Amino acid sequence: MRSYQDFHLDQLQADRSRSYAEFLRRPGISMGIYHIPTGGKDPQHPHDADEVYVVLGGRAVLEVEGERVEVGPGRVVSVDRGADHRFTDVDDDLSVLVVFAPPATPEA
Template structure:
């Protein structure tokens, strides 16, 4: 069934993301969800704002802290964290370069 799926290789996504401007780059958008890659390095300021969509972070590499409202969650490679739509959140205290896949459901709207 041509057209009923899309396959990606992580190496290709990393290469495309490295060429993109900014820490987030979306690589798939469907009616009910979107996928993107998000990277932050030690010293970076995470300037994201609450989203209109539910969100899942899948940490591929690195270590840091995700602050959700007033609670800190330590994250590392292998961590999966879900953040409800509308919740204030940002990454702080990034100890090692973070590389994450991000799922928005439904797709987040652009500002």
């Protein structure tokens, strides 16, 4: 068994069959790609894990506890566990690398 995993962002971003696709899960961290189409709605709710968003493409606003943060490619935003947050005003198809630490429990 290898002691590492490697991924290609282009391939991960190309799969838009689901809005969120987790590609890595370990005891202390999970990672996935989150897609929201232009004009799409983000149904997120507060999570039991800290999150880091790395915007790979697109433009939107991330609302966190009532504050608005404009995001676009290269923007990195961390959101504390339990904080109310969601993406709004998606002006261009949004693609975000999401890091949960520790991993959130998969939703039903």
